Amino acid sequence: MTGIMPLDDVRVLDLSRYTSGPFCTRVLGDYGADVIKIEQPGTGDPARALPPFYQDEPGLERSGIFLFLNTNKRSVTLDLKSERGREIALELAASSQVVIENFAPGTLDRLGLGFDALRAVNPGIVLTSISNFGQTGPYRDWQGTDLTLLAMGNMQGTGDTDHEPLKTAGHHATYYPGYVAALATSMGLMTAELTGEGEHLDISIFETHSHSVDGRLGRTLAYQYNGRLVGRSGMAGAIGSGIFPCADGYFGLNAGAGLVQRMIRMVGREDLLEHPDWSTVAELSKAERAIEFQGILIPWLLERTKEEVRTECERFGVLGGPLNTIEDLFQDQNFQAREFFQEIDHPTTGPIQYPGFHAVLHRDEPMPERSRAPLLGEHTDEVLGELGIEAGEREALRASGVI
Amino acid sequence: MTSPASNGKRLPLEGVRILDFTVVWAGPYCTMQLADWGAEVIRVESVHHFAPQTRGLIARPPQEFAENSANQGGGYPDDLLGERPWNRGPYFNNHGRNKRSVTVHLGTPEGQAALDRLIEHSDGLIENNLPPNIEKQGITWERVSAVNPQMIMLRVPAFGIEGPYRGYRTWGNHMEALLGHPVLRSYPQLSLDYAPMAVPSDAASGIGGALAFAMGLRQRRKTGKGLMIEAATAENFVPFLGDFVMDYSMNGRVQERLGNTHPTMAPHNVYPCFGTDRWIAIAVRSEDEWASLCKVMHQLGLEDDPRFATMESRHEHRDALDARIAEWTAIKDAYWVMERLQIEGIPAGVAMHERDVLENRQHGARDFWRTISHPEAGTQRHVGPLWRTTGDNPGEARHAPRLGEDNDYVYKEVMGYSDEEYADFERMGHIGMDYDPSVA
Numbered sequence: 001m002t003g004i005m006p007l008d009d010v011r012v013l014d015l016s017r018y019t020s021g022p023f024c025t026r027v028l029g030d031y032g033a034d035v036i037k038i039e040q041p042g043t044g045d046p047a048r049a050l051p052p053f054y055q056d057e058p059g060l061e062r063s064g065i066f067l068f069l070n071t072n073k074r075s076v077t078l079d080l081k082s083e084r085g086r087e088i089a090l091e092l093a094a095s096s097q098v099v100i101e102n103f104a105p106g107t108l109d110r111l112g113l114g115f116d117a118l119r120a121v122n123p124g125i126v127l128t129s130i131s132n133f134g135q136t137g138p139y140r141d142w143q144g145t146d147l148t149l150l151a152m153g154n155m156q157g158t159g160d161t162d163h164e165p166l167k168t169a170g171h172h173a174t175y176y177p178g179y180v181a182a183l184a185t186s187m188g189l190m191t192a193e194l195t196g197e198g199e200h201l202d203i204s205i206f207e208t209h210s211h212s213v214d215g216r217l218g219r220t221l222a223y224q225y226n227g228r229l230v231g232r233s234g235m236a237g238a239i240g241s242g243i244f245p246c247a248d249g250y251f252g253l254n255a256g257a258g259l260v261q262r263m264i265r266m267v268g269r270e271d272l273l274e275h276p277d278w279s280t281v282a283e284l285s286k287a288e289r290a291i292e293f294q295g296i297l298i299p300w301l302l303e304r305t306k307e308e309v310r311t312e313c314e315r316f317g318v319l320g321g322p323l324n325t326i327e328d329l330f331q332d333q334n335f336q337a338r339e340f341f342q343e344i345d346h347p348t349t350g351p352i353q354y355p356g357f358h359a360v361l362h363r364d365e366p367m368p369e370r371s372r373a374p375l376l377g378e379h380t381d382e383v384l385g386e387l388g389i390e391a392g393e394r395e396a397l398r399a400s401g402v403i
Numbered sequence: 404m405t406s407p408a409s410n411g412k413r414l415p416l417e418g419v420r421i422l423d424f425t426v427v428w429a430g431p432y433c434t435m436q437l438a439d440w441g442a443e444v445i446r447v448e449s450v451h452h453f454a455p456q457t458r459g460l461i462a463r464p465p466q467e468f469a470e471n472s473a474n475q476g477g478g479y480p481d482d483l484l485g486e487r488p489w490n491r492g493p494y495f496n497n498h499g500r501n502k503r504s505v506t507v508h509l510g511t512p513e514g515q516a517a518l519d520r521l522i523e524h525s526d527g528l529i530e531n532n533l534p535p536n537i538e539k540q541g542i543t544w545e546r547v548s549a550v551n552p553q554m555i556m557l558r559v560p561a562f563g564i565e566g567p568y569r570g571y572r573t574w575g576n577h578m579e580a581l582l583g584h585p586v587l588r589s590y591p592q593l594s595l596d597y598a599p600m601a602v603p604s605d606a607a608s609g610i611g612g613a614l615a616f617a618m619g620l621r622q623r624r625k626t627g628k629g630l631m632i633e634a635a636t637a638e639n640f641v642p643f644l645g646d647f648v649m650d651y652s653m654n655g656r657v658q659e660r661l662g663n664t665h666p667t668m669a670p671h672n673v674y675p676c677f678g679t680d681r682w683i684a685i686a687v688r689s690e691d692e693w694a695s696l697c698k699v700m701h702q703l704g705l706e707d708d709p710r711f712a713t714m715e716s717r718h719e720h721r722d723a724l725d726a727r728i729a730e731w732t733a734i735k736d737a738y739w740v741m742e743r744l745q746i747e748g749i750p751a752g753v754a755m756h757e758r759d760v761l762e763n764r765q766h767g768a769r770d771f772w773r774t775i776s777h778p779e780a781g782t783q784r785h786v787g788p789l790w791r792t793t794g795d796n797p798g799e800a801r802h803a804p805r806l807g808e809d810n811d812y813v814y815k816e817v818m819g820y821s822d823e824e825y826a827d828f829e830r831m832g833h834i835g836m837d838y839d840p841s842v843a
Contacts, residue, residue, distance in 0.1 A: 009625075031618050051666050068645040143751075147686045152752035154756060156759075163597070164663070164675070167673075170646045179607060180610055183436065183617065186614055190617070191792075200792065207769070207789070207790075213497075214606045217497050218493045222478035225478055225780070250598075259460070314572070319574050321579075321580035322581055323595055324581050326644065326647045327657045329648075334568040335637075335641075337566050338566045349653055352652045353648070355645055359633065360634075362544070
């Protein structure tokens with residue numbers, strides 16, 4: 001029904017927890033991979049304890065972050081510190097193409113599941129490791145959170161000049177490197193399939209942020225070009241650029257001296273374009289012109305709603321967007337028309353809406369349905385059974401806390 | 404086929420040729436990843452058209468613009484435009500590395516014929532333009548797949564190839580605004596017009612696009628057929644707001660203006676340090692980490708204050724707590740605080756700027772930088788590949804191509820035109836390293 005998917009012949013042994021690794025394997029699952037998620041017996045992935053919770057009540061099957069991050073996965077409880085647990089993990093690695101982990105560097109080796117141990121059972125294995133600062137270097141063992149990792153990734157450029165630098169909302173600092181890890185894994189798989197030799201991929205969260213094209217990448221080169229630290233100025237000061245009030249909220253706009261002509265037409269002042277003060281890029285680059293233009297722009301905006309301004313922007317090719325809330329996003333005409341959000345049922349929450357696919361394959365068959373996040377250990381018997389571990393041994397393992 | 408990044412290394416995308424019609428940041432960052440890992444990426448450009456914010460904001464800005472526009476659209480070496488400003492912009496010269504540039508005027512029949520040849524001899528085509536605009540140039544899946552059924556075509560529109568916003572032009576920050584991101588990341592204490600400009604969606608789109616393309620190649624190997632993939636920037640980014648989507652979807656809650664706060668942790672903020680505009684981020688995840696922090700900040704006596712006894716009570720009194728911690732950090736060097744707290748195992752990080760990142764000892768120890776010399780912009784350090792492998796890593800990178808720098812190679816060796824035909828293209832104004840004087 002759903003046709004061939006790019007990774008439907010790939011099994012991923014997912015040893016990762018919290019956010020970065022699970023974001024990676026969630027994406028690989030979307031592309032068809034069979035993701036086997038290993039969780040600590042009893043407590044499971046610590047992300048199961050992260051808010052927000054369904055109805056604000058904590059519980060192993062109630063974390064919104066966990067439910068979001070773990071669609072299309074099978075959950076197996078396994079104590080990796082036990083000898084039999086380690087053996088079972090290696091058996092799973094032997095039948096997998098990819099292993100993903102985000103333990104502190106060195107942990108996997110201590111568990112006897114490092115790259116050499118994996119390669120011994122499966123020479124073609126791709127091991128993808130995500131860590132705060134990478135597997136080597138003086139910061140290797142340093143601690144990090146979303147906040148501190150974003151700070152180190154040139155946070156100095158985000159925020160208002162007269163206030164403190166700001167982080168990016170939510171878990172972006174770790175979701176993003178998880179996404180990078182999915183890309184790296186796809187490249188590692190290509191090489192492994194070509195050569196028969198596996199690889200160990202080392203993703204440093206710190207490096208992915210120093211690398212990011214969201215302004216930080218270009219600024220690092222610009223600084224070498226002209227010795228200037230941009231700070232938190234953004235595009236503020238450029239003509240027709242900033243966040244401005246409108247009738248029912250706020251609206252973000254960008255123009256600058258090269259593109260402001262369209263905005264001047266949008267606000268009905270094409271007459272200005274004939275005036276010497278307004279008709280050259282040199283004049284439009286002046287700070288006083290930007291301030292003067294605000295006196296024309298803001299009254300125009302205050303007479304219009306966000307949606308009215310947006311429609312005018314679209315009509316005149318002006319760059320801008322309304323400052324919406326998540327609720328506005330759910331009601332937005334474009335996402336509704338494209339049926340972007342997906343309803344997924346779950347025993348705790350009932351059917352609720354999830355974000356849709358990052359990308360869509362255009363072909364005759366529809367994209368496959370996603371399965372909900374697994375309950376803790378939901379697939380332990382199924383997966384161990386596939387390995388040929390009989391019910392009797394499974395009972396014994398359960399009794400001794402290995403699964 | 405040759406890949407500038409390979410230098411004899413065995414890279415996963417060796418032998419894959421991609422036509423690159425990308426603009427601004429998201430699309431070029433996608434093809435940068437593919438070029439880094441061995442693909443031959445050919446930027447198809449035109450001397451008759453300047454795509455704003457790709458090779459700069461405008462083709463020939465006045466000197467005033469170069470000096471007043473800081474690093475947004477400007478940022479030229481020594482603030483000088485040079486003879487060809489489009490070869491000197493910091494953004495293009497970053498994400499353009501390892502790529503080639505050919506100029507073709509697609510608004511002519513012979514330009515369209517040349518495009519057919521390019522499509523015929525390539526594996527992929529990637530674009531992130533306003534859908535109606537790129538389609539007007541004849542770049543559609545119908546045409547591309549008719550010329551080359553093996554093609555992987557990746558389209559990265561802002562909101563979708565189809566749908567109400569198909570013709571709605573935005574940059575990443577406007578698209579993010581519509582998705583709700585600036586409202587979430589704003590200052591709790593300030594009105595929304597202070598919401599910072601930040602475009603994590605461009606970076607995410609670059610990664611998501613490169614991944615989708617890699618998946619397309621794998622799919623082609625399995626099905627024997629080409630494929631079009633659509634990775635709309637907006638849809639690619641909403642999952643990064645998964646926490647907030649789920650809270651709304653499960654609980655009907657609309658979160659906003661979170662700033663540097665955390666739902667449970669305290670302390671969790673950015674604190675001023677000694678010097679101008681220096682800040683340290685500190686996050687305390689457990690009572691053990693709190694005890695360690697109190698030990699380092701022993702002068703403050705916070706361990707005895709009942710308001711700060713538990714995570715919950717610290718969170719409740721976080722404004723008072725932040726004020727006390729700021730007293731302590733304000734007279735200290737940000738790096739000293741970071742190193743001192745990391746010794747205790749407490750997450751702490753300096754809010755770094757460009758110079759900090761360039762001088763960082765972790766980056767240095769991991770050989771993060773690549774030196775690239777550009778014929779019109781000099782020699783600088785650039786970021787290395789986005790990850791390391793125990794297999795072959797990319798070698799030295801080639802500079803971002805000057806406009807039309809690879810015309811000779813692409814027309815003759817890729818498209819197979821003779822010297823005579825090349826001369827015809829030259830005469831007809833397709834080939835050049837300068838924008839036509841009519842281009843603003």
